[in-house]
Amino acid sequence: MSIQVTILGCGSATPTLFRNPTSQWVEIHGRFFLIDCGEGTQVELLRRKLKMSKLRAIFISHLHGDHFFGLPGLISSMHLMGRKEKLLLIGPRGLKQIMELIFKHSETILRFELEIVELEDNSSGIVFSESSFHVSAFPLNHRITCFGFKFSENPKLRNLKPEMVEYFKIPIAERKKIKAGADYLSPSGELIPNAKLCFEPPPSVEYAFCSDTAPHADIIPHIESVTALYHEATFENDLALRAVETFHSTAAEAARQAKQAGVKKLYLGHFSSRYRDTDVILSQAREVFSETEAVYDGFSFTVT
Amino acid sequence: MSIQVTILGCGSATPTLFRNPTSQWVEIHGRFFLIDCGEGTQVELLRRKLKMSKLRAIFISHLHGDHFFGLPGLISSMHLMGRKEKLLLIGPRGLKQIMELIFKHSETILRFELEIVELEDNSSGIVFSESSFHVSAFPLNHRITCFGFKFSENPKLRNLKPEMVEYFKIPIAERKKIKAGADYLSPSGELIPNAKLCFEPPPSVEYAFCSDTAPHADIIPHIESVTALYHEATFENDLALRAVETFHSTAAEAARQAKQAGVKKLYLGHFSSRYRDTDVILSQAREVFSETEAVYDGFSFTVT
Numbered sequence: 001m002s003i004q005v006t007i008l009g010c011g012s013a014t015p016t017l018f019r020n021p022t023s024q025w026v027e028i029h030g031r032f033f034l035i036d037c038g039e040g041t042q043v044e045l046l047r048r049k050l051k052m053s054k055l056r057a058i059f060i061s062h063l064h065g066d067h068f069f070g071l072p073g074l075i076s077s078m079h080l081m082g083r084k085e086k087l088l089l090i091g092p093r094g095l096k097q098i099m100e101l102i103f104k105h106s107e108t109i110l111r112f113e114l115e116i117v118e119l120e121d122n123s124s125g126i127v128f129s130e131s132s133f134h135v136s137a138f139p140l141n142h143r144i145t146c147f148g149f150k151f152s153e154n155p156k157l158r159n160l161k162p163e164m165v166e167y168f169k170i171p172i173a174e175r176k177k178i179k180a181g182a183d184y185l186s187p188s189g190e191l192i193p194n195a196k197l198c199f200e201p202p203p204s205v206e207y208a209f210c211s212d213t214a215p216h217a218d219i220i221p222h223i224e225s226v227t228a229l230y231h232e233a234t235f236e237n238d239l240a241l242r243a244v245e246t247f248h249s250t251a252a253e254a255a256r257q258a259k260q261a262g263v264k265k266l267y268l269g270h271f272s273s274r275y276r277d278t279d280v281i282l283s284q285a286r287e288v289f290s291e292t293e294a295v296y297d298g299f300s301f302t303v304t
Numbered sequence: 305m306s307i308q309v310t311i312l313g314c315g316s317a318t319p320t321l322f323r324n325p326t327s328q329w330v331e332i333h334g335r336f337f338l339i340d341c342g343e344g345t346q347v348e349l350l351r352r353k354l355k356m357s358k359l360r361a362i363f364i365s366h367l368h369g370d371h372f373f374g375l376p377g378l379i380s381s382m383h384l385m386g387r388k389e390k391l392l393l394i395g396p397r398g399l400k401q402i403m404e405l406i407f408k409h410s411e412t413i414l415r416f417e418l419e420i421v422e423l424e425d426n427s428s429g430i431v432f433s434e435s436s437f438h439v440s441a442f443p444l445n446h447r448i449t450c451f452g453f454k455f456s457e458n459p460k461l462r463n464l465k466p467e468m469v470e471y472f473k474i475p476i477a478e479r480k481k482i483k484a485g486a487d488y489l490s491p492s493g494e495l496i497p498n499a500k501l502c503f504e505p506p507p508s509v510e511y512a513f514c515s516d517t518a519p520h521a522d523i524i525p526h527i528e529s530v531t532a533l534y535h536e537a538t539f540e541n542d543l544a545l546r547a548v549e550t551f552h553s554t555a556a557e558a559a560r561q562a563k564q565a566g567v568k569k570l571y572l573g574h575f576s577s578r579y580r581d582t583d584v585i586l587s588q589a590r591e592v593f594s595e596t597e598a599v600y601d602g603f604s605f606t607v608t
Contacts, residue, residue, distance in 0.1 A: 013380070013381075013384050014381050014384050014385060015346045015347050015350060015377070015381055016350070017347065017350050017351060039343055039344065039346070039347075039373075039374065039377045040343065040344050040347065042319045042343070043319050043321065043343075043344065046319060046320070046321050047321060063406075063409040063410050064410050065376055065377050065380045065406070065410060066377075066380075069343075069373070069376050069377045069380075070343065072369055072373050073319070073343045073369050073370075073373045076317070076369045076370075076373075077317075077318055077319055080317050080318050081318060094405075094408075094409035095409075097405060097409075098402075098405055098406060098409060101398075101401060101402055101405055102367075102369070102402060104398075105367040105398035105399075105401075105402060105448075106367050106368050106369060106448065107447065107448050143411065144409075144410065144411050
């Protein structure tokens with residue numbers, strides 16, 4: 001059980017021939033999602049042989065064009081290709097109005113249900129859940145309302161220690177609760193602590209996405225100890241002033257956020273179009289936090 | 305003096321890896337224009353080394369996504385790249401509302417003047433003019449309001465016959481009018497017809513764009529005798545019923561429109577994504593109108 005992420009685009013605002021605007025394909029427990037949908041995402045899905053028909057939900061961080069201008073085209077194509085299944089669209093306020101206006105003027109009546117959930121400014125909480133995982137949103141620190149997203153596996157069942165099951169003669173009816181973390185009260189009234197009966201549960205992994213954002217202390221609790229963090233690093237350190245002006249992060253700022261939050265692994269993206277090569281950004285970040293990688297379009301990683 | 309057209313995309317609604325949605329780059333007398341702006345157009349401009357900064361105006365045929373979903377991204381990029389010059393945007397009703405809503409939610413205040421001119425449904429007439437050419441719009445026959453566009457060189461000055469200038473001793477002050485087509489009234493009261501004084505003027509060329517549309521007799525007068533016509537041929541002839549349902553044209557229908565209008569040359573485009581190869585469409589059209597070509601992305605032609 002893991003989370004699989006494929007970078008469809010890790011560029012920033014202005015177009016380049018070597019990097020698409022932001023979009024990511026996320027697979028968790030057999031479910032498929034998109035985070036952001038920059039212009040050209042639908043063609044990138046075709047190129048990577050990722051089927052748009054599989055998508056359950058699309059999460060939009062904010063309404064700057066490089067994060068959602070591919071969305072109307074993707075939804076239109078789903079419609080034209082005969083999608084029947086409901087699609088959930090989660091993003092900031094304004095998304096619903098924009099999508100509805102576009103479909104009104106094209107006189108398009110979608111053949112499937114598109115549920116658009118708009119997040120309140122500055123809100124945080126769970127926005128999608130299934131039995132084995134959930135997705136939460138939290139506010140970032142950008143020029144306009146912007147959300148980060150975190151995919152979290154729910155705590156997993158513990159494995160019972162066979163010798164303890166035998167020794168305490170634990171009835172089958174009790175075992176499920178114990179695997180979920182409960183202690184066991186024996187018929188004689190003795191309380192056996194869970195740790196004595198079970199192995200440690202397999203670790204649950206978490207993946208957090210933070211783009212676009214300037215660093216901020218309030219973000220830390222939302223990304224604390226995640227297994228993998230994707231964080232924007234639009235600029236190298238020398239352009240710190242430009243980063244402040246535009247509410248973006250430098251390489252070192254992204255790395256400091258990761259270090260402070262105690263994440264296991266940091267993936268950098270959302271690079272300014274001035275960087276064809278991202279080696280400088282990567283090395284500046286690694287000076288602060290060694291467990292860092294710079295992504296590129298088509299880069300895929302497993303959060304495990 | 306001629307019109308140069310570069311096809312940036314000649315696909316139809318659903319995305320493919322081998323054909324972009326509709327967009328064309330048109331150069332006439334040192335001025336640069338775009339007709340339609342499907343998703344991905346700004347990257348295609350980069351790829352073809354065509355500078356978006358040069359664009360004077362963008363003409364949008366209709367509000368189906370494959371003809372304008374690249375527009376918000378293109379305008380945003382012009383803004384981010386520091387454009388100062390005014391840009392004219394001409395298209396159907398609704399375009400202004402969509403663009404304004406998108407820029408409102410991204411809190412973008414454009415650094416240049418974007419003048420959006422919305423065409424009345426079913427209207428026709430000149431929508432852009434300079435001293436040596438003009439562009440007119442006219443209604444097509446599609447599922448929603450849709451316009452064709454025609455680029456027309458204004459009539460050119462005639463060249464005077466030197467021996468006639470000398471024989472009639474035509475004063476310099478009179479020559480400009482004669483070159484523009486006037487007859488000459490000599491001091492003795494004799495009216496000398498223009499044809500005796502001048503060579504035939506160089507022909508003025510016209511380029512018309514018709515996509516998306518089902519064939520219709522009302523379109524003919526607007527494209528009559530044009531030097532080159534780009535006409536959609538979404539389907540091969542066997543799919544005539546599908547063409548009727550979707551207000552598109554088959555190969556033969558496009559060719560019949562060209563033949564009836566007496567155009568010099570027909571260029572076919574807007575091919576359904578089912579056609580990787582367009583040979584069938586081209587041969588079906590040529591059976592009706594031999595002077596036909598099928599375009600592809602990157603195809604460039606000179607209207608002369």
